[in-house]
Amino acid sequence: MKTITFTVNGQKYTREVEEHKTLLRFLREDISLTGTKEGCGAGECGACTVLLNSKPVNACLVLAVEIDGKEVITIEGIAQDGKLSPLQEAFERHHAIQCGFCTPGMIISAHSLLQRNPNPKREDIQEAIEGNFCRCTGYLQIIEAIEDAAEQLKPKKSKKR
Amino acid sequence: MQFGFTYHRPASVIELCELLNRYGAKCKILAGGTDLIVDIRAGLKKYDYIVDIKNIPELNELSFSKQKGLSIGAAVTCSQLIEDSTAQKKYHLLCECAETIASYPLRNRATIVGNIVNASPCADTAPGLLCLDAQVLIKSSSGEKTIALKDFFEGVKKVKLAPNEFVSKIIVPPASAEAKGAYMKLKRIKGHDLSLVSVAMAVIKKNIIRVAIASAAPTPVILPDFSKNTKVDEIINVALKTVKPIDDIRSSKDYRLHMIGVYIKRLYEQLIK
Numbered sequence: 001m002k003t004i005t006f007t008v009n010g011q012k013y014t015r016e017v018e019e020h021k022t023l024l025r026f027l028r029e030d031i032s033l034t035g036t037k038e039g040c041g042a043g044e045c046g047a048c049t050v051l052l053n054s055k056p057v058n059a060c061l062v063l064a065v066e067i068d069g070k071e072v073i074t075i076e077g078i079a080q081d082g083k084l085s086p087l088q089e090a091f092e093r094h095h096a097i098q099c100g101f102c103t104p105g106m107i108i109s110a111h112s113l114l115q116r117n118p119n120p121k122r123e124d125i126q127e128a129i130e131g132n133f134c135r136c137t138g139y140l141q142i143i144e145a146i147e148d149a150a151e152q153l154k155p156k157k158s159k160k161r
Numbered sequence: 162m163q164f165g166f167t168y169h170r171p172a173s174v175i176e177l178c179e180l181l182n183r184y185g186a187k188c189k190i191l192a193g194g195t196d197l198i199v200d201i202r203a204g205l206k207k208y209d210y211i212v213d214i215k216n217i218p219e220l221n222e223l224s225f226s227k228q229k230g231l232s233i234g235a236a237v238t239c240s241q242l243i244e245d246s247t248a249q250k251k252y253h254l255l256c257e258c259a260e261t262i263a264s265y266p267l268r269n270r271a272t273i274v275g276n277i278v279n280a281s282p283c284a285d286t287a288p289g290l291l292c293l294d295a296q297v298l299i300k301s302s303s304g305e306k307t308i309a310l311k312d313f314f315e316g317v318k319k320v321k322l323a324p325n326e327f328v329s330k331i332i333v334p335p336a337s338a339e340a341k342g343a344y345m346k347l348k349r350i351k352g353h354d355l356s357l358v359s360v361a362m363a364v365i366k367k368n369i370i371r372v373a374i375a376s377a378a379p380t381p382v383i384l385p386d387f388s389k390n391t392k393v394d395e396i397i398n399v400a401l402k403t404v405k406p407i408d409d410i411r412s413s414k415d416y417r418l419h420m421i422g423v424y425i426k427r428l429y430e431q432l433i434k
């Protein structure tokens with residue numbers, strides 16, 4: 001066991017953790033944040049995507065002990081004050097969700113893309129969600145939702161152009 | 162406990178060397194973990210000690226100088242390299258190779274050195290690094306040595322590295338800076354996938370053609386240097402005599418051989434003709 005101190009969704013924690021435990025299992029089992037999903041457990045599917053120091057990573061391939069001193073954002077940290085983010089609302093509007101298993105990871109990847117690149121081209125979106133598999137909705141609605149969210153998030157001025 | 166191990170996070174190279182001396186083959190270095198954690202969790206490997214090197218400042222360095230070339234520390238991730246404007250400008254081929262690895266979240270963790278030490282026949286940075294004549298700096302408590310990357314690979318997932326040694330950095334020499342080059346990787350799908358076969362070509366100092374191939378032999382392979390006026394058919398001939406592809410789940414041997422010829426021709430047309 002190791003004692004680690006870290007932040008999840010803005011809240012500071014100090015916890016004991018088994019050294020072999022992945023960040024994914026730790027978030028779900030020890031911090032009770034079950035929004036982040038385990039699909040493959042091997043880096044392939046992206047269901048476990050979270051932000052680690054602002055960058056998307058596969059939580060199934062990170063050890064919980066590695067987040068000592070770091071900041072994690074999970075899907076639970078994307079809505080603010082009980083209100084969905086514009087990106088989450090766009091997913092709803094476009095029916096970009098069926099079973100919802102891929103959605104937390106998909107939202108995290110798209111959220112990070114829009115922070116890096118507020119005007120993504122379709123290829124940029126495809127590349128950003130390349131590591132996020134969806135087995136039911138199909139990618140079109142998801143891509144359209146992200147395009148719509150990018151449009152919503154644009155400052156009013158540039159919208160006219 | 163199936164996956165149980167003790168985790169260490171040394172803060173200096175001296176501490177790292179002490180741990181490697183103390184635990185030897187019982188311990189394994191953890192960089193991005195994108196190969197190691199997968200193997201451990203699949204039960205393919207078991208270690209008593211895991212030594213995380215990401216907290217060692219000097220291993221996080223990515224730098225370029227005209228005298229020494231590009232130096233890529235062991236903890237430098239693919240994303241760090243790709244986002245570095247100097248690396249993009251001076252060693253474009255290498256960045257192009259790194260961009261083809263997995264997905265963005267994976268590249269935020271996966272290191273260049275991890276890709277090389279893991280030594281999969283399909284390691285995507287290997288063809289670029291081989292064309293650019295990369296050197297591997299190996300350290301241990303008893304000193305350091307530099308060996309050419311082409312001599313570092315020994316076999317499938319095997320490299321010349323003793324249990325008490327670690328790779329401190331990869332150095333891409335200044336002679337390869339600004340080399341024109343390109344990388345072609347054959348995949349089963351457009352999204353992220355391992356290569357069925359891949360080829361990198363570079364033109365060094367405007368007159369040497371270098372070709373390296375992955376997923377076509379137990380290790381990534383580099384062909385002997387060609388002069389600028391070598392005909393493309395001759396390069397393909399040498400390539401097909403050098404590689405030893407196999408039939409496996411990703412591709413047949415014949416398809417691999419065929420695509421090596423196709424890619425060399427396309428790269429030649431793009432870079433030389």
Ligand SMILES: Cc1cc2nc3c(=O)[nH]c(=O)nc-3n(C[C@H](O)[C@H](O)[C@H](O)COP(=O)(O)OP(=O)(O)OC[C@H]3O[C@@H](n4cnc5c(N)ncnc54)[C@H](O)[C@@H]3O)c2cc1C
Pocket residue numbers: 042043044189190191192193194195196197198199214235261262263264267270271272273274275276277278279283284285286322326327328329353354355356
């Ligand atoms: C879903 C998925 C997709 C992938 N796709 C690709 C792909 O398209 N192309 C590709 O080439 N690879 C791919 N990989 C493999 C992997 O991501 C890369 O090989 C990566 O670069 C490994 O780096 P790492 O830092 O994660 O290594 P780690 O897993 O941390 O280490 C790999 C090995 O090298 C050893 N090691 C690491 N650093 C050192 C050091 N400094 N000194 C001594 N030993 C060291 C470790 O002990 C371990 O044995 C993929 C992996 C996954 C899970």
Ligand code: FES
Pocket residue numbers: 037038039040041042043044045046047048049058059060061
């Ligand atoms: S559960 Fe992590 S990538 Fe699939």
Ligand code: FES
Pocket residue numbers: 096097098099100101102103133134135136137138
């Ligand atoms: S909505 Fe079911 S996997 Fe994407």
